[in-house]
Amino acid sequence: MVEPRARSLEVVRWIVLGALGLLFLMPYIWMVSASLKPLDEIFRASLNLIPEGGGTLANYAKVLAEVPVGQYLWNGAVVCGGILFFQLLFAVPAGYALAKLNFPARDWVFGAVMLGLLVPYHVPALPLYVGFSALGMLNTYAALILPSIISVFGIFLFRQFFKALPDELIHAARLDGMGELSVVWRVIMPNALPAATAFAIFSVVAHWNDLFWPLIVVSGPDRATPALGVLYFRTEEAGDDFGALMAASVIMTTPLVLAFLVAQRRFVEGIATTGLKG
Template identity: 35%
Template sequence: MAQTLDAPTPPATPPTHEAVDHGPRPRSKDGNVRTPKWLYAVMTVGLFFVVLPFVWMVISSFKPEAEVMSIPPTWWPETITTSNYSTLFSKLDFPTYFANSAIVAGAVALGNVIFCSMLGYALAKLDFPGKKVVFGLVLGTLMVPGVVTFIPLFVLTTNIGLANSLPGMILPFLAGPFGVFLMRQYVLTIPDELIQAARVDGAGELRIFFSVVLPLCGPAVATLGVLTFLTSWNNFLWPLVIATSEDKFTLPVALALYSVGQNATKYGLLLAGSVVVVLPVLAVFLVLQRRIMQGIAMTGIK
């Protein structure tokens, strides 16, 4: 008599964890997801602590020197004075220092925009021997602190006769690894079909770069220009070492030398000068803030 074999019992499958539907997220009238109110409160508190030192700097620049140094400090000036600003604009050669800073920062920003964009385009869209090696060197340079190359850069600048000159402050910083990396990441987002179409029409690489690629890199160019302008505008150590005469001083160097003495520091003058130094950078950022945020978001720097 044949024996019937029972079918094997399938192994028990572990229970699956299905996604729990918490319901639709709250949305505003225009259809966007509504941000929690507590998040606005946290950001407001953070903004307060960020802005507070700048507000105190502006207010204290209108205080007399004795009130700036008073303990406990006063928030609102008991005696409002503009003597710090009058000293800054009358006794110091302010137009010369401001012009030097503007020339150096503007030239450095323009040079980075042009040269870093060119190298970023080459690393992103062109094929040439050693391309990966060059990009690896760029990334490696990002990891080298600036103080390591400071002395060799100073010796090289002095040997070619650029000491105590504006070109000596500009030339070493006309291109930087951060700018090359930023522009390469952005140029990678440009479709290859646009470049191929320009080549089919007979355009050379320089024509393609200036007529096709660079106009499409507006957000990245604005980001790079503002960041390099800000860095060069606030640069203190390199202009201090290179410039040996007063007519070549930049604003940070002049403020430090004239407000910080051997016996005492003129904090009122220093605060007034800091306000003047911050205003151009703040104005540039406010004008280009939308393109800067777009460039940071699209290049992956965040």
């Protein structure tokens, strides 16, 4: 009797998870559906996810003809890649130090990191803008990258992950004559790939979709990120052509979807193994 009941519970669990997954995916499914419809079909009273006649690619053709899609995607890749590189460069050693090194006031430093999580992203925007303006760095990759190179969340995430690693691994590396930096990058980091992958997904998604800061420091399409590029298309080209706007949104978000599908196993592993031990 136990096995049939267990199977029934498993089936119910999968049905519930599938329904919840479909619910969360509905906005994206609707966006893809709308991108394949002509404008008159989008505003019909009846809601049909499947476009009539299998849909049309005219909206995508319009976007590719009128929008510098490649430039926006390249800008997004440069900005997100630069931010992620520096975030890992600072967060990994900082998380290691807070997790495995004994130094005075370590707990106070970690408390300050936790307080940093409470500071809204918008608070330093004005002084940062004034500083970049005084340096003549507005509308540059540097202005887009530098404010985000230190991630308080990244430091916390890696600290929690490193707390779970055995100390014997570090002691063995030190006995082999490695310095602390060598221990971090040659021993600790290879074991932290699941956490690094999870953090990379969070970081790239956040900055790829960020509109607040690029809208402040970018003044033209040359340095526009994907989210800002969609806004430019909405205000200058698309107007009320929501089919073309949805097509532009699908194109700009497709790299994120593909990246997550490629890294989903390590992402789930990183989430499952990070933050379980204080």
